[in-house]
Amino acid sequence: xxxxxxxxxxxxxxxxxxxxxxxxxxxxxxxxxxxxxxxxxxxxxxxxxxxxxxxxxxxxxxxxxxxxxxxxxxxxxxxxxxxxxxxxxxxxxxxxxxxxxxxxxxxxxxxxxxxxxxxxxxxxxxxxxxxxxxxxxxxxxxxxxxxxxxxxxxxxxxxxxxxxxxxxxxxxxxxxxxxxxxxxxxxxxxxxxxxxxxxxxxxxxxxxxxxxxxxxxxxxxxxxxxxxxxxxxxxxxxxxxxxxxxxxxxxxxxxxxxxxxxxxxxxxxxxxxxxxxxxxxxxxxxxxxxxxxxxxxxxxxxxxxxxxxxxxxxxxxxxxxxxxxxxxxxxxxxxxxxxxxxxxxxxxxxxxxxxxxxxxxxxxxxxxxxxxxxxxxxxxxxxxxxxxxxxxxxxxxxxxxxxxxxxxxxxxxxxxxx
Amino acid sequence: xxxxxxxxxxxxxxxxxxxxxxxxxxxxxxxxxxxxxxxxxxxxxxxxxxxxxxxxxxxxxxxxxxxxxxxxxxxxxxxxxxxxxxxxxxxxxxxxxxxxxxxxxxxxxxxxxxxxxxxxxxxxxxxxxxxxxxxxxxxxxxxxxxxxxxxxxxxxxxxxxxxxxxxxxxxxxxxxxxxxxxxxxxxxxxxxxxxxxxxxxxxxxxxxxxxxxxxxxxxxxxxxxxxxxxxxxxxxxxxxxxxxxxxxxxxxxxxxxxxxxxxxxxxxxxxxxxxxxxxxxxxxxxxxxxxxxxxxxxxxxxxxxxxxxxxxxxxxxxxxxxxxxxxxxxxxxxxxxxxxxxxxxxxxxxxxxxxxxxxxxxxxxxxxxxxxxxxxxxxxxxxxxxxxxxxxxxxxxxxxxxxxxxxxxxxxxxxxxxxxxxxxxxxxxxxxxxxxxxxxxxxxxxxxxxxxxxxxxxxxxxxxxxxxxxxxxxxxxxxxxxxxxxxxxxxxxxxxxxxxxxxxxxxx
Numbered sequence: 001x002x003x004x005x006x007x008x009x010x011x012x013x014x015x016x017x018x019x020x021x022x023x024x025x026x027x028x029x030x031x032x033x034x035x036x037x038x039x040x041x042x043x044x045x046x047x048x049x050x051x052x053x054x055x056x057x058x059x060x061x062x063x064x065x066x067x068x069x070x071x072x073x074x075x076x077x078x079x080x081x082x083x084x085x086x087x088x089x090x091x092x093x094x095x096x097x098x099x100x101x102x103x104x105x106x107x108x109x110x111x112x113x114x115x116x117x118x119x120x121x122x123x124x125x126x127x128x129x130x131x132x133x134x135x136x137x138x139x140x141x142x143x144x145x146x147x148x149x150x151x152x153x154x155x156x157x158x159x160x161x162x163x164x165x166x167x168x169x170x171x172x173x174x175x176x177x178x179x180x181x182x183x184x185x186x187x188x189x190x191x192x193x194x195x196x197x198x199x200x201x202x203x204x205x206x207x208x209x210x211x212x213x214x215x216x217x218x219x220x221x222x223x224x225x226x227x228x229x230x231x232x233x234x235x236x237x238x239x240x241x242x243x244x245x246x247x248x249x250x251x252x253x254x255x256x257x258x259x260x261x262x263x264x265x266x267x268x269x270x271x272x273x274x275x276x277x278x279x280x281x282x283x284x285x286x287x288x289x290x291x292x293x294x295x296x297x298x299x300x301x302x303x304x305x306x307x308x309x310x311x312x313x314x315x316x317x318x319x320x321x322x323x324x325x326x327x328x329x330x331x332x333x334x335x336x337x338x339x340x341x342x343x344x345x346x347x348x349x350x351x352x353x354x355x356x357x358x359x360x361x362x363x364x365x366x367x368x369x370x371x372x373x374x375x376x377x378x379x380x381x382x383x384x385x386x387x388x389x390x391x392x393x394x395x396x397x398x399x400x401x402x403x404x405x406x407x408x409x410x411x412x413x414x415x416x417x418x
Numbered sequence: 419x420x421x422x423x424x425x426x427x428x429x430x431x432x433x434x435x436x437x438x439x440x441x442x443x444x445x446x447x448x449x450x451x452x453x454x455x456x457x458x459x460x461x462x463x464x465x466x467x468x469x470x471x472x473x474x475x476x477x478x479x480x481x482x483x484x485x486x487x488x489x490x491x492x493x494x495x496x497x498x499x500x501x502x503x504x505x506x507x508x509x510x511x512x513x514x515x516x517x518x519x520x521x522x523x524x525x526x527x528x529x530x531x532x533x534x535x536x537x538x539x540x541x542x543x544x545x546x547x548x549x550x551x552x553x554x555x556x557x558x559x560x561x562x563x564x565x566x567x568x569x570x571x572x573x574x575x576x577x578x579x580x581x582x583x584x585x586x587x588x589x590x591x592x593x594x595x596x597x598x599x600x601x602x603x604x605x606x607x608x609x610x611x612x613x614x615x616x617x618x619x620x621x622x623x624x625x626x627x628x629x630x631x632x633x634x635x636x637x638x639x640x641x642x643x644x645x646x647x648x649x650x651x652x653x654x655x656x657x658x659x660x661x662x663x664x665x666x667x668x669x670x671x672x673x674x675x676x677x678x679x680x681x682x683x684x685x686x687x688x689x690x691x692x693x694x695x696x697x698x699x700x701x702x703x704x705x706x707x708x709x710x711x712x713x714x715x716x717x718x719x720x721x722x723x724x725x726x727x728x729x730x731x732x733x734x735x736x737x738x739x740x741x742x743x744x745x746x747x748x749x750x751x752x753x754x755x756x757x758x759x760x761x762x763x764x765x766x767x768x769x770x771x772x773x774x775x776x777x778x779x780x781x782x783x784x785x786x787x788x789x790x791x792x793x794x795x796x797x798x799x800x801x802x803x804x805x806x807x808x809x810x811x812x813x814x815x816x817x818x819x820x821x822x823x824x825x826x827x828x829x830x831x832x833x834x835x836x837x838x839x840x841x842x843x844x845x846x847x848x849x850x851x852x853x854x855x856x857x858x859x860x861x862x863x864x865x866x867x868x869x870x871x872x873x874x875x876x877x878x879x880x881x882x883x884x885x886x887x888x889x890x891x892x893x894x895x896x897x898x899x900x901x902x903x904x905x906x907x908x909x910x911x912x913x914x915x916x917x918x919x920x921x922x923x924x925x926x
Contacts, residue, residue, distance in 0.1 A: 150606065151623030181607060184614035207586040209616040 004326030004347040010050065012348045013074040013321070019380040020351055021070065021319055022390045025397045027063025030080075032172075033404045042102075044081030044088040046314050047073055048323070056081075056314075057088040076323040079314035083175075101311035103176055106169040106185070109307040109315065110138045113163065117196070118298045120231050120239060125324075127163050127342060133226040135165050136337055138301035141215045142167065143334065145189055149211060150174075154400050156393075159342055161322025161329040166315055170400060183309040191215075191300050199245050202296040204289040216292055219299045227298050246297060247290050318393065321348045330389035331396065346385045358383035440514035442557070443502045444549045446565045446640065447647075451519045457663060460523060464671050466499045467520035471541040475837075476858070478544055484551065492548055526664075527671035529652040531790065534672055539644055546640055550633050558632065567639060569602040572626065577601060580619065580626065587619035588628055600629040608635055689735040691744050697734075701869035703862045704803045704815075704845055705788060706730050712799035717752025722792055722800040724763075726783050728770050733782035733863040738771040784861045785839050804829075804838040804845075821848050 031040045045058045045066065055073075060066040070078070082101035084091070091099045112131060116123050121130045139157055146152040146169060156168040177185075191212065194201045204212065227233050234240045244252065307313050316322075320329050326347035332340050346354075381390055455463075473495045481488040496503035502513035521542070528538035553561060562568045577584070577596070584601065585591055591599070609625040612618045612634050619626040627635060659665045689697070698710040709727040713719050719727060724745075731741060745767055749759050765774055772779035785802065794801040803812060809830055816826045825848040832841035843859040846852075850872055857868055 148622065149620045151621075177607075181610055184610040187614045188616060188620070207589065209587045210583045210619060211587075211616060213586070 004349045006323060006326070008349060009076060009321075009323060009326075010074070012352050013076070014071070015352050015355070016321065016348050017070045017074055019355060020384065020386060021067075022381060022386075022393060023063060023067045025390070025394045026319065027066070028401070029170075029393075029397045031063065032170075033401065035404070038087075039083060042083045042085070042087055044084060044312075044314075045317075046079040046081060047075035048077035048079070049073060049075055057091050059088040059090075076321070078317040078320040080317045081314045082311045104311045106174045106177060106182055107308055107313070107315045108142060108167040108169075108186075109160075109164065109304045110135065110142075110166075110301055111160075111164040111304060114302040114304070117242075118231075118233075120233070125163050129341070129343070130226075130230045132342060133222055133230065134299065136340070137219055137222050137226075137299050139165060139167075139332070139334070139337060140218045141301050142189060142303075144214065144218060145211060148214075149188075150185065153403065154396070156318065156396050157332040157334060158318045159327075159330050159332055159340070159345055160316060161320070161327045161345075162325050165332065166318075166329075168315075168318075179309050179311055182311075183305060186303050186305045186308045189301070190303060190305070191296050192302050200293070200297070202293040202300070204293055204296075208289070208292075212292075212296075215300065216295065219295050223295050223299060227295075231298075233298065243294060246294050248288055251288055251290055328386065328389070330386075331392040333388075333392045345389075351384045351386055354384040355380065440511065440518065442561050442564060443510060443514065444546070444553060444561055445514070445518055445521070446643070447518065447521050448565070448643070450522050451515075455519065457667075459519075461667060463516055463520040464523040464527070464667075466501070466516070467524050468671060470495060470499050470501060471524070471538070471545070472858075474541045474544050474548075475537075483544065484548070489548065489552075492545075524671065525648060525651050526655065526658055527668045529648040529655060530672060535645070535648045535652075539641060539648070542644060543637060543641055547633060547637055550636060555629070562632070562636070565636075565639075567608075567636060569604050569608075569627075569635075572601045572603055580621075583619050583621075584626060587616065587626075588631075589617060591628065602627045602629070602632065604635060608639065611638055686735045687737050687740075689740075691736075691740055691747075694731075694744070697866075700873060701866050703842055703865040705801065706862055706866075708803055708815075709799050713748055717748055717750075718754070719800075720798055721766075722794060722798050724766065725770070726788060726800040728767060729780055729782040730862050730866075732770060732780075734866050738768065738773065741767050741771070782861070782863050785842070786860065788862070789838055802838055802842075804833050804841040809833060816845075819849075821845070 027040075030043060034040075040063065041059060041061055043059060044056070045060070047055045047058060049055065058069070060069060081088070082104040085098065085100045085102055086094045112119075112122075112127050112134065113124050115131070115134055119131045119134070121128050143155060143157070146155055146167075152169050152171050152174060154170040156170065158166045158168065160166055188211065192201045232239070233243055247255075307315060316329055318329050318331060321327070322329060326349055327342075327345045328348065328351070330345055381387055474492065477488050477491055481491070493503050500513060501517050502510045524538060528534045550558070550561075559568075572580075581596060584596060604625050604627045606613055606620060606623050606625050609618060609627055612627060612631060613620045613625050617631065618628075659668065694710070695714075698707050702710065706727060709719065709723050709730075712723065713727065728741065728745070731744070736744065742764060745763060746756065746759050749763060750756050754763070768774045770780050788800070789802045789805045792800070794806055803815065807815070812833065813826055813830060816829065821829070825844070829841045829844050829848075832838075832844060839859050842865070843855050846855055846859065846865060846869070850869060852872065855868070857864070859865060859868075
């Protein structure tokens, strides 16, 4: 894959916005079928331009106008905000206080930096295939709860372009949720609590709520491979001390006893913690949730409540380029979640080079054929490795269209039934 | 409240069927009252409601909410103030009417600022919770239906199917209990506070709420409706306030639990400047002690501090001449020379004493005013230390004043619950070594006066505790002893005395 240089963005972005950005499905998504009047027009977009110049409260009369503006400004980053009571671009002209955020997708932001105390492979903004499993687990846990517990249908999971994932919940009813309801939802979905000063961040009490037991059954299959083998959390003293700190004393004593008794004299002077984990399993299960608590502390999703709570909070748009890594923020196909590889996500420079190659070939083949610009563009991204991601996005938008039509049919049926 | 003619007409017609109007002892206050009442009744209802809510607030701090003692005391108070106190009494028209009307009057008075709204909602919620819990199961059912909050109870089959999940998601529920307990299927929007902490089973956007937890649902709904209604009321307030009979009364109500305003002092000139240092340690509330110390340390105070502290000193009896001398002698120790002081600062001190500008005789700030308005920023020392200090800093400060660790914990607990005045009262108890202050604190000058009384061993001390903790009654006692003026924070209309208020009502 072609390396990415942030300095090349000014050259690449015009090409990306002219020929690759999937305006079609994107506009369809945010128009939501045009059911609510001026829904798209009242949506806030925010552009980050070169040198971190931040332009908030942009709004557009139509997706076409948004497209034009994107091609003119070539923003380094695009954020999507709420649907307001008035057009955001005119927010200065309405009476203060009257300009209110009314609706927004329920969004979640899961960021790998929040796991720094439980991953050994990387820290802060770095990620690697090892710790990416945490994101896979997070998506599994949150997505199940959204669908089964909250009865949600339309979720778009997106790779942020660097170190995390975003989720956009787009159901009509959910977009109307109050910020209070949003924070209640995040609290329901949160098990890991406490900052750097808290050692034990998960504390389970009886009875174990179905949300927790169902989440546990999703975490469990990953735990051994990810935590015990991949992260090797029992591998060195510094690391296993952290695990031991989570085990209640009486179980620890019991465990040491079992160890000494079974392993006998041979291991005196240094039995490895890893060898003995199984013994501990057997003895602790009855009396405590220590095992589950450790698993959850190491693997359970950590949500940023502030992003989800505020209706007016901005979140990076899908298909926006990450200005530091050059990777496009692409939708994740949940059917192939375990195979999603953030490192395989194309960078803007790679896509542009793909486009160049394809054009050269094409130019050679059919020199004289003049295709209409629009038609050519819809096909452009198909020549690049962006295509499968756009397909996932289109499927998501199609599914929303389908259920909206179903809803309309149902309603008109009801009306005919006098 | 709407005062449209149509409504009034309707009411008169319906007035005969008294029973229909308040079918339940518990009310959701969805319809404003639409009958004519006299201003005298208007006032007395409002004041009684205010007394009731004050009691609710105080009980909530002193006792476990919902505990036996809490319930008994609250019932006593309801009975004393002639509000309905028992759910079962059928013919309770007068009390229910009073409950209804007084609630709506206080809405008018308490919709004006965020803090007033919050206080009002909190007390009304606690009162509602108490009353709801007094209802029998049967009455609860009826009431839920009445307020359109009846949810579908799940069938026996569904309950059996979900038994394990219900047991695991509802704390304190055993398999045996589930048989007889009714579960309701409630949309998740209405059960926010329950699913937030995973106290209920959540499946496909519906929560399964046991009968015993329905109070949370109803309260949630009550709060949402009330807070929306208050916002709406605030918007239509200008129309109500244009009625000159109501406006002063409403202002008076929203500030009336502040107590006397300490603008006229019997002991003017009885304080000497030399004593202030000693007094600041013994008898000043924390806010003033802090200001005094800052003034001594920095030889300067910024405007907010000069106002708050200067007026307090005026309230404890410093004359204008003394004040000028006091401030000048301190300021010239710092960067301000005598000339600059006379030009820049003397004016504002004279202004405080009503000798400059529009010649208003300013009154010392009440706790409410200090807590609610003009929060201090960097370099400021005014404000309420319980409200505006970081808890950690407050703790250090209290430690440096040799408050016992248990005392500090108690104070911080009150601060956490946003009971800043009660925290200050606790501070009073601890620094004066008394178990019960015998008054409810709402003014820094009151703090000072009470402290002086206690320290000089005055006979007043014994008299006070027998008085019930509420401003109105205390007010009258104060009136008789030191001819003090009436609670009134706006100070401009210093003549709004009780006689003045009465005049408003007798006119009608």
